Amino acid sequence: MKLLHPDFWESYKAIANWGDDDVWWDFIVGDRVGSSQEKHGKDEEWEGKRIAQVRMKEGREGQSTAHRRSLMDVLIKLLPSSADVRFGKRLIGITSTSLPSNSDVRDSKVTLQFQDGTTSTTDLVIGADGVKSLCRDIVLTPTNNADALKARFTGKVAYRGLIPMEEAKASIGEKAGQRIFYLGHGGHVVSFPVEGGKSMNIVAFANREEGVWEGNWVRENVEKELERDYLDGRWGRDVEGVMRLIKSPSYWATFYHPTAPTFHHPTLPILLIGDAAHTTAPHFGQGAGLGIEDVYILTKLLSQLPSTPLAPSNAPSSLVSTFPTQSSPSHHLSLSLPSLFTAYTQIRQPRATIAVSTCNHYGRILDMEDSIISDNLPLLAEKVRSIADTIWGYDEIAEGERGVRIMMGSFAAERGRD
Template identity: 25%
Template sequence: MSNAKVKKIVIVGGGIGGLSAAIALGEIGIETEIIELKQKWEVYGVGIFQPPNALRALNELGVANTCMEWGYSFDGMEYCDAEGNRFAEPQSPKIDGYPGLNIISRRTLHSILYEKAKSVGTKFRMGTTIVDIHQADDQAQVKLTDGSMLTADIVIGSDGQNSKVRNLIFGNVEQEYLGQAVWRYTLPRMEDITRSTLYYGPNAKAGLVPMSEDEMYLLLTTSEPGNPRMPEDQLDQILRNRLVDFGGKIAEVREQIVDPKEVVYRPVFSYLLPSPWYQGRVLLIGDAAHSTAPHLGQGASLAIEDAVVLTELIQQGLNVTQLLKAFNDRRYERCRMLVESSNQLVKWEFLEWEGKMPDDVNVPKFAYETLANMNEAI
């Protein structure tokens, strides 16, 4: 394969991973073009966790301080029973110079990343996606649904859990449904909600998470056997019903859930693409390669790290074959550990709800140790 320097990269998918890659690559002078299926940006979701390793990677993109200005930072968490009685206050593992956790609105984060990507010269092609990828020794050619063709040195698939790029290169893959779903709803922040607080009920886990001075969001994790399809016009009523076992602050905010359109409901899937995550000149990053349950709040962090590591390796002057192998070698075990640790937390929650949790399991300690591992150098 050609040893020519990487000059242009086509990025399929304009979410957190795709925008982060465009920023990092643009900063070192590589031409990037993002292919986005949506005709206009419609950011889906509520708030997003930014642990220290995410902030460290965002600092490489030049946007960490902006994220902390617009988000809500704090150290430590609270674990409570269903009535709000605290039983653990684990500290957050930290990296010098960063808070233990920053929470930010997904829409705000997208806006920050989008504006930064534009500032480094990223091109955007909206309302289209890929149909096919043809690879040659010296380039990859991408055919789009609008009939146009693009050529690039590398094609990055950052198009999420249901990646079209992944399906084209590796064939259709089956993600694992973990039997749970997560509900989220934005609310005015209570004055005394100053850090993420989790409430463990008999059959579900709820939480209140501050994401700005004015806003917080409620989260709820429930068992949903068979991945049922929820009627969208009844999501507020169903969410309120799922919260009946909780007292305290959760009961206080329960009746504020009145708009089904503002309820974000997501079944929990997990997927780790077997190594390697590349073929020829096509590379998968983010959820396309390693989709994780949200229980450790690290999914977006891994995607941002992917972008930073890839750019670092490009600067070493490796040819494409060496580059993609080196990326895979750097990222696979780290992402595998996080995916499997998140899955373990899901399994323990089911055991807890069934009254079968082993006595020797310490969930706060396990979460702390896993996150501390993520703070090690990427």
């Protein structure tokens, strides 16, 4: 956030809830089932046992959390008054306004059609339209990779609840104000404070049959399913305590995207970010985390566009050396898009592929589905720390600089060819 905008970070600090120490997350046993070893005669306390503490790396800020709604309010307030921002739009189509003979992204403009009948013509579309992205369909259709078009069900659903902190503390004490993963066989619960400590946020995962998810992605009035998943006596006092506080429970099916062969269209100025590019299971907040990383890398590349644009690809060769170095921002941008797209995809695609795969695997680890790992708490702790380091150990500054080098190299190569 600091790298994106200094005021973003300062505004975030005002709404965030901060931990008192260097503990990022606490992982404890949340169920009463016990390990298979215990079932075979090794009787020891299982519920409430600490599995691991994931701590901050040196130089990192303390752990913090914020409610999504509050974060969106902060972002909106940071928009400049000159920005033409329009909410409540639903994209239904994108068409090229270039001549049919043009097949170069540098020569392309596109028109966006919205459900309310309005249109907008632009030099660049940054597709951040979520897990059901139309932009993703348009970008990937030319690749003939149908398997990558649509999101797939992870086999897990997520209950969500926002509990007044007073109620939460009355149920489980001071743990309500801490950041805790409660792990168990067949599910796990994440709890942490939000809204300046006034509320406790709960996300609780449960298994469903893998395959194609039918019907609505969000399901309301699921009291009976909640009872079956978390109130059947398998879970410990703390987990049962917080889950009973959820009023009118609902859950979200969780999805992931298969790896996309590219994050940009071959001939149109369309680039994918966020869930449109790489929907992932939401473990460790990676959906939002990857999106923020995308924005930083893209911002870094846009800020370092070459100062001397290329001549248009259809310009006579005699004009290349005399093409003016001062041109309109939109013209400058369109000439640099191939290099920018190349750099962005080379930086973000490998990172997203690893993160999506890791999060899918991580969900199974957290739900103790691997008996070899779940029966061995030290091994489980080692696995949790290793995966956390993979997910959170990304060096966005170094990757941003590498992206700039890739972009400049691609730009120089394009200049030589043209």
